[in-house]
Amino acid sequence: MAWFKRKEKGIQTKTEEKKDTPKGLWYKSPTGKIVEAEELAKNFYVSPEDDYHVRIGSNEYFSILFDDNKFKELDANLMSKDPLKFEDTKKYSDRLKQAQEKTGLKDAVRTAVGKSKGKKLVIACMDFAFIGGSMGSVVGEKIARAIDYSLKNKIPFMMISKSGGARMMEAALSLMQLAKTSAKLAQLAEAKIPYISLCTDPTTGGTTASYAMLGDINIAEPGALIGFAGPRVVKEATGKDLPDGFQTAEFVLEHGFLDFIIHRRDLKDRVNLYIDLVTNQPYRA
């Protein structure tokens, strides 16, 4: 005899009464460590047992870097158009709509000004969740305008890159954003305003070939993938096995393209320490 017997056949629970398991209560890191979502947030979105830096977006970075999570967002309403009427297996305009609905974001970068350890800082932070953090016209324009804000108000500029590269659906318009943002960074450099570039996982393609590598200091999060051509492309093109740790932040540091690697918990302190040192201002403990 069975222990349990179903008296009525089929599923009787109405959809409205269905009990859902809340999503995102737990996080499992790639090494299999499990952490409670709340604890993860308290720990700067780093898995406490293995120090794995979870991919986060502009919301989280702003909360980590700006005092009391207070900031003024710049150009929040800038949105992509579809100037080329680009269509592959999907229309670009549909992709944009879907990405906006899914992420609640307008495009792949958010820019803001606020106080970090009591002093103003302009931050442009990319969101990988929005079409792979790809750089199109809006990303280029928002970064350019954020740099303009830095220039006008003489506030240090920080770029947080997290991107697969240029946005193919805007073709050469995307490509020219490399030149647009770099021209602005040249102006920032002439004005001697500090520029900190933080490379997070992943920073590849057009992002690496422009602002991500042009900081007064380039820094990165542990384990982040940083490179120009992605590992798959390099493997296909060369037919060679890739060396261990190829294109990780540690590899890029070793080859001389980063100033240091920074744990997320120390990010705010270290960035501001650099600013205090390089501008010869009193150290904010």
Add this chain to the structure above:
Amino acid sequence: MEYLDFELPIKELEEQLDKCKVIGSESDIDVTDTCKQIEKKLNDTKKEIYKNLTAWQRVQLSRHPSRPYTLDYIKALFGDTFLELHGDRNVKDDKAMIGGLGKIGDQSFMVIGTQKGYNTKTRQYRNFGMANPEGYRKALRLMKMAEKFGIPVISLIDTPGAYPGIEAEERGQGEAIARNILEMTRLKVPVVVMIIGEGASGGALGIGVGDKVMMLENTWYSVISPESCSSILWRSWEYKEQAAEALKLTAKDMKKLKLVDEIIKEPLGGAHSNREATYKAVEKAILKNYDELKKLSPEELVNSRMDKYAEMGVYKG
């Protein structure tokens, strides 16, 4: 002479014309009229084919094996005055990136450009026109030298992309290109850029920021090659024609989008069908633009260059 698939009707007529001429010279039959007729038909066919080229056909033409390459232009423009300069002073001399000084008339120019090979051996030697970081750094060294001495810069671009190699990554391919782009936006001498073949993405832009950017008629310039675009977005190599259309990568499209300044017409049948005429057109365009740019002060030059790039992009809100 090599023919592309869509050029086959031309090949047929050219063969007919050759035969006609042979008959004319080897026998007493008067074939003058017949030859003339074939010649006219050949010309009409060429016009018809080249008038309606698709984006993909232009990509094919830009890669035509008989097309003139950077060194061919250098030879035609500068002759014996060309002095090639080598090395990035760091790692090595990149054979995919050419650079040096030369004169057109009384004016010295610094010329840089990517170089492809014309047979298997030289293609390998030139790494198929794909530069490594040291190539971009060599180009930057030469541009800085030009700036120091007030010499205008000419950049000739024909590359399937920056080389995606292991050592290229180790030596900072991204950083090298980024640095070039930044420095070119503020270089205090006139920079005239010409896409003479393929203009693939960061590999092209890494020597492609200029006061005037021109494209030869049958070239392409975009963020990715149609093949790679097809493989990423369609997940198959089969959609390169659609990708070429979608990317709006032809000279005409690029001009319309205001991403390049000028289109240089090629002779009927493409740059390779009449090399001398192509060289003349390129030289004329370079000199015309240089004559305009030399009137500007270094500050005006840099400001208007930066303004030009600041305008690029389409968005709302």
